[in-house]
Structures are given as C-alpha cells and as structure tokens.
Amino acid sequence: MSEHVVSPKVYVAVFVALLVLTGVTVAAARQDFGALNAVIALAIAAIKASLVVLFFMHVKYSPRLVWLVVAGSVFCLLLLIGGTLHDYVSRGWLGAPHM
Amino acid sequence: MSSEVEAAHGGHGRAEAHHPALAHHFESLAAQKEAAGLGMWVFIAQEVMFFGGLFAAYTIYRALYPEAFARASHHLDVTLGAVNTGVLICSSLTMAMAVHAAALGKRRQIVGWLLLTVLLGSAFLGIKVVEYTDKFHHHLVPGPHFDGAALGLAGQDAQRAQIYYSLYFGMTGLHALHMIIGIPILLALAWLARRGRYGAAYYTPVELTGLYWHFVDIIWIFLFPLLYLIA
Numbered sequence: 001m002s003e004h005v006v007s008p009k010v011y012v013a014v015f016v017a018l019l020v021l022t023g024v025t026v027a028a029a030r031q032d033f034g035a036l037n038a039v040i041a042l043a044i045a046a047i048k049a050s051l052v053v054l055f056f057m058h059v060k061y062s063p064r065l066v067w068l069v070v071a072g073s074v075f076c077l078l079l080l081i082g083g084t085l086h087d088y089v090s091r092g093w094l095g096a097p098h099m
Numbered sequence: 100m101s102s103e104v105e106a107a108h109g110g111h112g113r114a115e116a117h118h119p120a121l122a123h124h125f126e127s128l129a130a131q132k133e134a135a136g137l138g139m140w141v142f143i144a145q146e147v148m149f150f151g152g153l154f155a156a157y158t159i160y161r162a163l164y165p166e167a168f169a170r171a172s173h174h175l176d177v178t179l180g181a182v183n184t185g186v187l188i189c190s191s192l193t194m195a196m197a198v199h200a201a202a203l204g205k206r207r208q209i210v211g212w213l214l215l216t217v218l219l220g221s222a223f224l225g226i227k228v229v230e231y232t233d234k235f236h237h238h239l240v241p242g243p244h245f246d247g248a249a250l251g252l253a254g255q256d257a258q259r260a261q262i263y264y265s266l267y268f269g270m271t272g273l274h275a276l277h278m279i280i281g282i283p284i285l286l287a288l289a290w291l292a293r294r295g296r297y298g299a300a301y302y303t304p305v306e307l308t309g310l311y312w313h314f315v316d317i318i319w320i321f322l323f324p325l326l327y328l329i330a
C-alpha cells in the first residue's frame with residue numbers, strides 16, 4: 001500500500017508493548033474491580049488491537065481509503081453488538097419476557 | 100500491450116510496465132498494490148462482521164448468565180492461554196519481519212521469517228490441541244455427553260455452562276480454522292519466495308498474507324480475556 005518501510009525497532013517496540021499488556025490484562029483479571037473488570041479487559045484488548053492495526057498492519061502509513069474501511073468495520077461491529085444488546089437490556093423495562 | 104497504448108498512457112514507467120507481476124489493467128505496480136491492499140482490507144472488514152456475530156452472541160449470553168459463564172471459564176487453563184497469546188504475538192512479529200525483509204528485497208530472510216511464523220503458528224495449534232483434549236476428557240464438549248460435573252454444576256446451570264462451551268469451541272475453533280488456512284498459504288509464500296518470486300518491487304502477496312495473519316492475531320487478543328479471564 002504505502003512505500004513507507006517501517007524500522008524493525010518499531011516492530012520490536014510494539015511487540016514488547018503487546019507482551020507487557022498481555023501481562024497487565026492477566027494481572028488485572030486477578031483483582032476484583034466488579035463490573036469494571038470486563039471494561040478494563042476490553043480496553044486493554046482494544047489498545048493491543050490498535051497497536052497491531054497501526055504498526056504491524058501499516059494502517060498508520062496507509063491511504064485514507066484504508067482508514068475509512070477500518071473505521072467502517074469497527075462502526076458496523078459496534079452497530080451489530082450495540083443493536084442486539086439494547087434490545088436485551090431494555091426488555092426488563094417494559095416487562096417483556098427476557099428470553 | 101502495444102506501444103501505441105503505452106504511448107497513450109504517457110509512457111510512464113516503461114521498465115515497470117514490463118514487470119511480470121503487473122496486470123495490464125493497472126497503470127503501475129504502485130496502483131496495483133494500493134488496489135490489492137484495499138481489497139484485502141474490505142475482506143478483513145467482512146471477517147470482522149463474520150466473527151462479530153459470535154462476539155454478539157457471547158455478549159448477550161454472558162450478560163444473561165454471568166455466574167455460569169464465570170464457573171465454566173474457571174476450568175480453562177489461564178497459563179496455557181497466556182502462553183498461546185505470547186506465541187501468537189511472536190508470530191505476528193516474525194510475520195511483520197517477513198514483510199519487512201520483502202520490502203528490502205532480502206529473499207533468504209523472507210523465507211526464514213515466514214518459516215518461523217509457520218513454526219509459531221503450529222506451536223499455537225499444538226497447545227490448542229492439548230487444551231481441546233482436556234475438554235474432551237472432562238466431558239465439556241457441547242452435545243449429548245456434556246457433563247457439568249467437572250465444573251460442579253448440574254441442571255440448568257450445567258445447560259448454561261454448555262452455552263459457554265459452545266461459544267468457546269465455536270470462537271476458538273473458527274479462529275484455529277483461520278490459522279489452519281493461513282499456514283499452507285505461508286508455506287506456499289516461502290516456497291515462491293525461495294524461487295525468487297518476490298523482491299522490493301513486488302511483494303504484495305507477502306504483505307496481504309501479513310494483514311490476514313495480524314487480523315487472526317487481533318481476534319485472539321479479544322478471545323483471550325473474554326474466554327479465559329472472566330473467573
């Protein structure tokens with residue numbers, strides 16, 4: 001896509017960050033933060049995924065059209081999960097059967 | 100392509116036009132590469148939605164049955180899961196290095212990094228086999244022989260744990276299938292790279308397979324905390 005050649009130093013730095021974040025996510029799961037546990041786990045996973053997308057997958061150096069496709073896929077995924085979830089979450093409010 | 104047509108195109112990059120990998124309907128290798136990259140990204144966007152259905156199902160059932168999911172998840176081996184996460188991240192690094200070697204036109208290095216990626220991918224699948232075997236031994240595979248006894252669950256709770264294991268096998272199985280498809284592609288690339296097919300001017304297949312491999316890594320980055328770390 002781009003002719004930009006990323007330095008191996010960047011790859012190694014991203015690699016180390018990914019390993020450290022894996023350790024952090026395991027350590028965080030052992031603490032009891034209540035409902036926040038899931039939020040923390042997903043936030044760390046999102047940071048790791050962003051590092052992979054931006055550097056390993058070269059999106060940082062890619063044309064705008066690629067950015068658009070990436071953002072579009074994330075948006076559609078959130079619509080899919082959010083749309084389904086808002087139905088299930090709101091069932092209790094109107095006394096509709098839960099299952 | 101006739102010389103007339105080439106002249107009509109303004110006679111751009113004559114040397115490039117003769118590159119064997121350049122399809123006649125592209126003006127240049129750079130344009131061809133950009134189109135191929137965009138196509139791969141559209142494929143990955145489709146893959147996101149493909150896995151998205153399973154992630155949506157997981158979200159709903161975990162929200163409905165949090166206790167059964169936590170109990171069922173407790174039986175997974177966090178150490179094996181964490182080690183496998185590390186193995187997959189290593190394989191992403193070696194894949195990125197293969198693409199890097201290709202961009203610099205270092206053919207022998209491309210082969211080496213690709214084979215290392217295959218090795219790490221196989222190690223991941225090997226650990227997955229160990230984990231799956233354990234689930235079979237403990238009757239945790241969904242179906243008529245599913246038994247919640249290994250989880251200390253019975254009745255309705257065991258049924259709910261079975262939903263967790265259906266999602267576990269569905270999601271990790273689909274992920275493993277992607278790797279089983281990826282490994283022969285990496286081997287084919289290594290073979291072609293060895294024969295000198297890829298150089299600094301043209302290495303699109305290596306780069307696109309890299310995108311696929313990193314995408315599979317990202318799926319696991321989400322599967323690991325969602326499946327292993329909820330107990």
